[in-house]
Amino acid sequence: MSNDQLSTEIRDANLTYLMLAQTLIRKDKADALFRLGISEESADLIATLSPAQILKIASGAMLLCRFRVDDDMVWNLLTNHTASKVDNDGTTKLHASILMAGRFSEAM
Numbered sequence: 001m002s003n004d005q006l007s008t009e010i011r012d013a014n015l016t017y018l019m020l021a022q023t024l025i026r027k028d029k030a031d032a033l034f035r036l037g038i039s040e041e042s043a044d045l046i047a048t049l050s051p052a053q054i055l056k057i058a059s060g061a062m063l064l065c066r067f068r069v070d071d072d073m074v075w076n077l078l079t080n081h082t083a084s085k086v087d088n089d090g091t092t093k094l095h096a097s098i099l100m101a102g103r104f105s106e107a108m
Helices: 003-027 029-036 040-048 051-058 072-079 089-107
Strands: none
Touching (some): 003 051, 029 040
């Protein structure tokens, strides 16, 4: 992948993320804070961005979204790659969501 292609992919990902974030925030701010893992101040700022501002921010070289999962336990639950594999996929994803929600509330 060339540098131009990489820049285009980053811009597209940023644009999609910002548009989704703005939609979620405007629809249900409390839910958006949890789902996006962002602060209320960031949410307020994103909610007020104009389309031109979103395009300008999205065109930067840095990826704006990041993985919130940073430990093996949650990754194993999400991928169901544990030694004691559980056949109920819904249960493992719910467990992962509960763990991430707890970490989100600790960070806030």
